[in-house]
Amino acid sequence: MTSQIGDVRPRRATVCDALICIVISLCAAGGAQAQTHAGQYEQPDIEYGARLYASNCITCHGERGESIPGVSLGSNKFKRAASDRDLVGIIQNGIAGTAMPPNSYADPEIAAIVAYLRNMTRYDPSGTAVGDAARGREIFFGKGDCARCHRAGGSGPRYAPDLSSIGTMRTAATLQRALRDPTDALIPINRPVRAVLRDGKVVTGRRLNEDTHTVQLIDEYEQLVTLEKASLREYSVTTAAQMPSYANVLNDAERADLVAYLLSLKGID
Amino acid sequence: MLRRISAAALAALLLSFAVQAQVTFERLLNASAEPQNWLSYSGSYLSQRHSALKQIRPSNVGELELKWVFQAQSLESFETTPLVVDGVMYLTEAPDTAVALDAGTGRVYWRYQHNPDAAARPCCGRVNRGLAILGDRVFMATIDAKLIALDVKTGQPAWQVDVADASKGYAMTLAPLVIKNKVIVGVAGGEYGVRGFIAAYDAATGDEAWRFYTIPGPGEPGHETWADGGDAWQHGGASVWVTGSYDPALDLTYWGIGNPGPDWNPTQRPGDNLYSDSVVALDPDTGELKWHFQFTPNDDYDYDAVQVPVLVDLRTSDANSGKLMLWGNRNGFFYVLDRTTGEFVRGNPFVNVNWASGLDERGRPIETPQGPDKITYPGVQGGTNWYSPSYSPSTELFYVSAWENYGSVFKPEDTEYLEGVRFVGGFPGSPIPGIANLPGVRRGPINNWTEALGNGAVIAIDPKTGKQRWRFPTTDVSSSGILTTASDLLFTGSREGYFYALDARTGTQLWRASLGGQGANGPMSYAVGGAQHVAVASGSGLFVFGLRK
Numbered sequence: 001m002t003s004q005i006g007d008v009r010p011r012r013a014t015v016c017d018a019l020i021c022i023v024i025s026l027c028a029a030g031g032a033q034a035q036t037h038a039g040q041y042e043q044p045d046i047e048y049g050a051r052l053y054a055s056n057c058i059t060c061h062g063e064r065g066e067s068i069p070g071v072s073l074g075s076n077k078f079k080r081a082a083s084d085r086d087l088v089g090i091i092q093n094g095i096a097g098t099a100m101p102p103n104s105y106a107d108p109e110i111a112a113i114v115a116y117l118r119n120m121t122r123y124d125p126s127g128t129a130v131g132d133a134a135r136g137r138e139i140f141f142g143k144g145d146c147a148r149c150h151r152a153g154g155s156g157p158r159y160a161p162d163l164s165s166i167g168t169m170r171t172a173a174t175l176q177r178a179l180r181d182p183t184d185a186l187i188p189i190n191r192p193v194r195a196v197l198r199d200g201k202v203v204t205g206r207r208l209n210e211d212t213h214t215v216q217l218i219d220e221y222e223q224l225v226t227l228e229k230a231s232l233r234e235y236s237v238t239t240a241a242q243m244p245s246y247a248n249v250l251n252d253a254e255r256a257d258l259v260a261y262l263l264s265l266k267g268i269d
Numbered sequence: 270m271l272r273r274i275s276a277a278a279l280a281a282l283l284l285s286f287a288v289q290a291q292v293t294f295e296r297l298l299n300a301s302a303e304p305q306n307w308l309s310y311s312g313s314y315l316s317q318r319h320s321a322l323k324q325i326r327p328s329n330v331g332e333l334e335l336k337w338v339f340q341a342q343s344l345e346s347f348e349t350t351p352l353v354v355d356g357v358m359y360l361t362e363a364p365d366t367a368v369a370l371d372a373g374t375g376r377v378y379w380r381y382q383h384n385p386d387a388a389a390r391p392c393c394g395r396v397n398r399g400l401a402i403l404g405d406r407v408f409m410a411t412i413d414a415k416l417i418a419l420d421v422k423t424g425q426p427a428w429q430v431d432v433a434d435a436s437k438g439y440a441m442t443l444a445p446l447v448i449k450n451k452v453i454v455g456v457a458g459g460e461y462g463v464r465g466f467i468a469a470y471d472a473a474t475g476d477e478a479w480r481f482y483t484i485p486g487p488g489e490p491g492h493e494t495w496a497d498g499g500d501a502w503q504h505g506g507a508s509v510w511v512t513g514s515y516d517p518a519l520d521l522t523y524w525g526i527g528n529p530g531p532d533w534n535p536t537q538r539p540g541d542n543l544y545s546d547s548v549v550a551l552d553p554d555t556g557e558l559k560w561h562f563q564f565t566p567n568d569d570y571d572y573d574a575v576q577v578p579v580l581v582d583l584r585t586s587d588a589n590s591g592k593l594m595l596w597g598n599r600n601g602f603f604y605v606l607d608r609t610t611g612e613f614v615r616g617n618p619f620v621n622v623n624w625a626s627g628l629d630e631r632g633r634p635i636e637t638p639q640g641p642d643k644i645t646y647p648g649v650q651g652g653t654n655w656y657s658p659s660y661s662p663s664t665e666l667f668y669v670s671a672w673e674n675y676g677s678v679f680k681p682e683d684t685e686y687l688e689g690v691r692f693v694g695g696f697p698g699s700p701i702p703g704i705a706n707l708p709g710v711r712r713g714p715i716n717n718w719t720e721a722l723g724n725g726a727v728i729a730i731d732p733k734t735g736k737q738r739w740r741f742p743t744t745d746v747s748s749s750g751i752l753t754t755a756s757d758l759l760f761t762g763s764r765e766g767y768f769y770a771l772d773a774r775t776g777t778q779l780w781r782a783s784l785g786g787q788g789a790n791g792p793m794s795y796a797v798g799g800a801q802h803v804a805v806a807s808g809s810g811l812f813v814f815g816l817r818k
Binding site: 056063 | 345387388389390391392393395436684687688689690691693695696698699701713717719720722743744745765767781
């Protein structure tokens with residue numbers, strides 16, 4: 001398969017790419033403070049960065065950039081970087097004493113990776129529509145009735161997954177898919193479980209964690225429960241999500257607004 | 270005070286300590302005669318990871334208790350297999366620190382920290398899997414591709430050599446193998462377009478004795494299997510990152526060779542790409558190739574043959590010599606080879622495999638590529654990987670940590686080679702579209718490895734038939750090696766943080782401890798003061814168990 005961006009593949013000795021120049025000049029003016037990044041990055045760079053990330057970074061950092069403790073690439077929580085210049089330095093030089101190695105990327109490649117890191121959760125190769133977050137919030141608490149099961153902004157029920165930081169964890173496309181087909185988009189660890197104890201008592205809940213011998217769940221009373229599998233009469237995991245599909249409940253524009261609101265939920269930071 | 274101790278009492282006192290004699294090549298040859306020690310990475314030259322100790326047995330394994338814990342300073346994956354020599358344990362912690370400690374208490378005698386060059390760029394973690402020992406030196410291979418000899422009593426370096434250029438992507442993570450007076454290592458870097466090699470160094474001086482390139486150069490047999498007509502062979506990977514084995518009678522050393530590069534784009538390197546994904550048999554004195562067997566020609570899937578070659582003497586109906594090599598390969602097939610000639614005896618899938626429908630009469634896969642839109646089994650981490658299997662001469666079974674029903678979606682891309690830059694040719698995708706949980710080599714406290722991605726299992730295979738005898742399934746996959754003992758116990762760790770003792774004949778769980786961290790080394794066993802111990806890594810700790818007194 002030929003890369004779609006093969007014809008813009010960088011040369012090794014490329015001089016300072018325009019984007020890097022912009023980044024450096026911004027840093028020179030603004031110091032190492034966190035920056036506003038909206039509109040700063042070109043879509044081709046973000047796409048190229050996504051490919052580079054998938055080839056080079058994903059093994060350690062994970063698909064959503066959450067695999068290293070204390071580092072959340074998707075929500076731009078870095079241990080040692082604030083500015084894009086910091087990121088460029090780390091990508092080039094690595095971090096001594098850690099598993100982060102130095103890399104010999106050409107300038108445009110580094111620019112692309114930074115562009116992708118700054119847009120990880122927003123990057124959407126499918127072109128998913130993102131509407132208005134304020135209207136989406138009204139739908140969340142109103143017509144969509146999402147708040148009946150989900151928690152957002154630190155309040156609400158806990159039986160369904162807490163969405164207070166969902167904007168740092170999911171792309172627009174994944175959120176849209178979850179609204180249209182919740183079962184298809186249900187992350188396997190979140191699947192509902194049903195257990196029958198030795199005394200016949202039935203426990204149902206959302207799975208939080210599981211190993212060979214135990215399962216951790218939050219039950220319908222919002223209790224955190226650990227079950228020893230060896231002591232259960234029955235244990236089953238359901239692949240079907242309990243959330244209804246919003247494919248027909250909301251129209252395209254309403255779902256786009258809801259996606260925008262969900263993307264805006266980034267925890268308390 | 271000392272004068273009051275009688276000569277007899279003093280003699281008794283001294284005898285209570287093991288005599289710390291030098292480890293000679295003869296001792297390495299006869300390692301099975303001193304099962305209280307663990308003298309090389311795989312326990313012996315045959316690499317069976319089998320201990321002849323019997324003090325811990327099925328009837329008392331429930332009385333195991335924690336004796337001590339060694340906490341590594343590094344939080345990197347703790348993949349070392351300790352050596353134990355006459356009461357002293359030698360291990361490594363990431364990235365390149367050697368430690369000598371008392372095998373009875375875990376208290377440290379010395380610690381030598383090599384600070385690797387900042388240019389080092391190991392693909393997948395700054396790990397180290399352990400040391401080799403000969404005479405009064407231990408040998409450590411480093412992630413910046415240096416080989417260092419350290420004094421066993423003080424930890425001071427005796428010599429250090431550059432094996433390769435770390436800035437080009439060469440690295441070393443394996444435990445060296447000592448044969449005769451040579452220290453043999455291989456280089457990692459298969460994700461950076463290196464040209465892999467195995468090299469031997471004089472244990473006394475560090476002088477290079479020989480070098481075997483795992484990709485034949487122009488004019489050498491096998492060079493024609495890099496058929497692009499260009500320079501693919503120069504950047505074709507074929508790294509070597511797991512320790513080899515040795516048959517003293519045949520005087521052959523066997524090494525598993527890694528994937529060709531770029532990993533996932535075979536169209537850039539047409540041909541079989543020898544000796545990637547192969548086992549090679551070399552003359553340990555000269556490095557001369559005696560035979561090879563390739564498991565996965567023109568690999569699409571990163572199916573490194575980076576498993577420890579397990580050597581067993583076992584008569585089966587269809588093997589001529591009875592001198593066999595057993596190999597649970599990353600590509601999902603279990604192989605039995607004749608280790609005298611390299612001839613294929615048999616092969617069977619031990620996990621779900623769909624990239625090939627089977628093996629032909631010479632062991633070559635009958636390929637059934639799934640293409641970039643379908644799930645290929647096994648996935649990119651393989652049906653198993655680098656962590657050591659075990660063979661028990663008592664049960665005559667081969668044991669392997671398997672990743673069952675685990676697949677990836679492979680997406681090849683054309684990739685330009687640039688020195689020191691990752692050269693992988695695409696990426697393996699999650700089998701679950703649009704959802705995280707890309708299968709990884711390590712896990713955190715929350716298990717994302719669910720039924721949707723497959724499961725782990727310890728599998729027992731009968732090498733006489735290639736058939737599975739029993740399996741011990743686990744929810745998460747395992748990156749732990751396996752130890753068997755002469756008392757028919759099997760020990761293994763897990764990514765879930767459990768440490769298990771199973772019945773090696775039936776797979777029944779006899780005992781387990783919850784240690785909380787990923788087990789990413791191979792358990793080993795030794796005895797000190799007459800008491801058998803079993804050591805396993807969990808998280809950044811080495812946990813050592815023995816029987817309750």
